Amino acid sequence: MIKIRVLITFLLLGGAVFAQPLASGIATSKNEAAIARIDSATLNLRNKLYTFVEPGELNIYGFEQGDIPVYSDSLIALRLSLLETEIPLEYNDQVKNYIDLYANRRRGLISKVLTTSQFYFPIFEEVFDRENIPLEFKYLAVIESALNQKAISPVGAAGLWQFMPATGRMYGLRTDNYFDDRKDIIKSTEAAVEYFKNSYRIYNDWLLVIASYNCGPGNVNKAIKRAGGKRGIWDIMPYLPRETRGYVPAFIAATYVMNYASEHNIYPAPNNMYLHLDTVIVDNHISIQKLALAIQSTPEEIRQLNPSLKKGVIPFNPNGIVLTLPYQQAMRVAALRADTSFQSQVNGQWLALSSKEKQAPVSSGKVIYKVQSGDNLAKIAKKHDVSVAELKQWNKKVIKGSKVIKGQKLYIYPNRA
Numbered sequence: 001m002i003k004i005r006v007l008i009t010f011l012l013l014g015g016a017v018f019a020q021p022l023a024s025g026i027a028t029s030k031n032e033a034a035i036a037r038i039d040s041a042t043l044n045l046r047n048k049l050y051t052f053v054e055p056g057e058l059n060i061y062g063f064e065q066g067d068i069p070v071y072s073d074s075l076i077a078l079r080l081s082l083l084e085t086e087i088p089l090e091y092n093d094q095v096k097n098y099i100d101l102y103a104n105r106r107r108g109l110i111s112k113v114l115t116t117s118q119f120y121f122p123i124f125e126e127v128f129d130r131e132n133i134p135l136e137f138k139y140l141a142v143i144e145s146a147l148n149q150k151a152i153s154p155v156g157a158a159g160l161w162q163f164m165p166a167t168g169r170m171y172g173l174r175t176d177n178y179f180d181d182r183k184d185i186i187k188s189t190e191a192a193v194e195y196f197k198n199s200y201r202i203y204n205d206w207l208l209v210i211a212s213y214n215c216g217p218g219n220v221n222k223a224i225k226r227a228g229g230k231r232g233i234w235d236i237m238p239y240l241p242r243e244t245r246g247y248v249p250a251f252i253a254a255t256y257v258m259n260y261a262s263e264h265n266i267y268p269a270p271n272n273m274y275l276h277l278d279t280v281i282v283d284n285h286i287s288i289q290k291l292a293l294a295i296q297s298t299p300e301e302i303r304q305l306n307p308s309l310k311k312g313v314i315p316f317n318p319n320g321i322v323l324t325l326p327y328q329q330a331m332r333v334a335a336l337r338a339d340t341s342f343q344s345q346v347n348g349q350w351l352a353l354s355s356k357e358k359q360a361p362v363s364s365g366k367v368i369y370k371v372q373s374g375d376n377l378a379k380i381a382k383k384h385d386v387s388v389a390e391l392k393q394w395n396k397k398v399i400k401g402s403k404v405i406k407g408q409k410l411y412i413y414p415n416r417a
Contacts, residue, residue, distance in 0.1 A: 063265040068104055071263075079263075080256055085136045087206045089252050090234070098246070098253030103264045109146060114261055114268040116147040119277065120160070123185055131193045134206060139254045140192075140213065143247070149183055150307045158182040161192040171195060177387075178315050184308040185324065186279070207233040210251055215244040277305065278330035281320035287313050288385075295332040297325070312385025371408040380404070384412050 063069065076099065077091035102110055117138075124138040144162040145151035152158045156165065159182035165175050171191035173181035181187045192213075199209040202217060211233060212220045223239035224231055237245055257264065282291070288299045289312065303309060305324045314321050325333065369380065377388045377399070392399050395410050404410070 058262045058267050059265070060262060061265075067265050068107075069264055076256065079260055080252070083136075083255065083259060085134055085255075087134050087136055089255060091252075092234075092249075094246070094249035095252045095256075098250045099256055102253055102257040103266065107264075107266050108269075110257055110261060110266050111269040112271075113142055113147050114258070114266070115271040117142075117258070118268070120147050120185070124189055127186070127189050127193055131197065133193055133196050136255055137192075137196060137210075139251060139258055140210065142254045142258065143250045149185065159188045160185065161188045163188065163191065167195075178309070178311055178313075180308050180310055182308075184306075184322075186322070187308075203231070205231065205233070207248055210248055211236075211240060211244055214247040215241045219244065276327045277324055278327050279322050279324050280330040280333045282314050282323055282333060283317070283320035285313065285316040291333075294336065295325070295329045297329045301326075301329075367412040369410045369412055371404045371406050371410065373406050375404055375406070377402060377404060380410065380412075386412060 061069075073091070073096065076096070080089045080091050083089060120141065121138050124141065125135050127133075128135050128137060141147055141160045145160050147160065149160055151160070151162065153162060157163060158165075158168075158180060161182075163171070163173060163182045165182075168175060168182045168188075168191065171194050173184075173187060173191050175182065181191075195213060196209055199212045199217060200206065203209060203212070203220070208220055208231065219241055220236070223236040226239040227236040230236060233248055237248075257266070261267065288302050288309070291297075291314065292299045292302055299312070302323070302325070305326075314323070323330075323333070367384065369384070371380070377391055381388045381391050388402075391410065391412065394413060398408055398410060
């Protein structure tokens with residue numbers, strides 16, 4: 001333990017000493033190699049010793065709030081070269097522009113991503129490690145969705161890995177009235193891995209795999225042909241679609257900034273996100289509201305952690321539905337499933353989480369809703385997690401056309417959705 005403390009002290013003091021002149025924009029080539037190696041050693045040691053640290057503990061260089069350190073190109077290039085990865089991380093003007101974007105102009109976004117990465121990255125890494133995918137591919141999700149599980153692009157791509165519906169279906173991601181697997185952490189990550197593996201079989205080059213993930217193998221093949229058969233990413237770059245020309249440099253820049261955020265005075269933003277979550281299987285048709293009551297959670301919490309659920313119910317599936325929940329709530333669901341005789345009375349009705357309930361939906365009473373000023377069918381349907389068509393079906397005698405009138409009473413059956 002004494003040796004470890006001495007090593008930590010040496011690294012922290014050494015890094016702080018060397019960083020001071022760089023923060024003011026002064027750097028000499030003589031000490032850059034030493035600085036970069038100290039930064040890299042500090043990074044590796046920090047990752048091994050701490051799973052989570054407060055932002056103040058990460059400010060090992062003693063920066064003031066608002067400081068934006070400036071480093072030389074040669075130092076940044078050397079830092080990139082010291083990252084242990086089988087992906088060649090070249091530093092050039094294109095990469096430099098994206099590093100400037102992330103480390104300077106979008107510091108707030110990177111701060112938020114550093115926070116959410118504490119939850120998502122271990123999940124990605126487990127799948128990547130199992131399937132022999134370079135762990136650095138986790139940074140693709142940063143440039144795809146900024147680690148926003150609910151992200152939807154203007155063209156309809158969704159989730160952490162931004163799958164289009166058709167591509168998602170090719171890789172087994174279900175999109176229907178009840179589910180959008182593109183927003184499921186595990187399923188979408190496993191689908192992305194299958195894409196990476198298939199693409200690597202074609203190109204045997206991870207940077208070409210990354211390019212193809214953005215523009216498709218057809219465009220990569222065209223670029224290779226136009227480049228006279230050359231297969232290096234920088235050789236074919238001028239022939240790729242405009243968006244893809246920035247995609248690989250953005251990936252390299254994101255890899256750099258996420259690894260050397262502290263060196264740029266960027267730290268995880270304060271956040272109440274759960275760090276201790278678990279997955280559990282629910283194999284009954286049950287409303288989210290009733291499940292929340294049974295496990296002492298809230299419907300909002302369940303939806304927040306499971307954005308792949310599109311309605312207010314968890315339908316029966318013979319293989320079960322995998323939910324992500326805070327650890328304690330997940331354990332409560334596991335306990336209910338283990339006790340096949342367990343019943344809990346919720347809001348005057350019996351909630352059964354047993355095999356007897358698998359073949360029939362959980363029954364529930366109707367909700368009588370009084371139309372308010374500013375309401376419309378879409379707004380009311382969204383509020384109760386039902387569809388507009390279902391609202392019309394339940395209220396044939398009341399709803400005329402597609403309009404509702406203030407004061408009308410509508411009958412809604414949330415658990416029949």
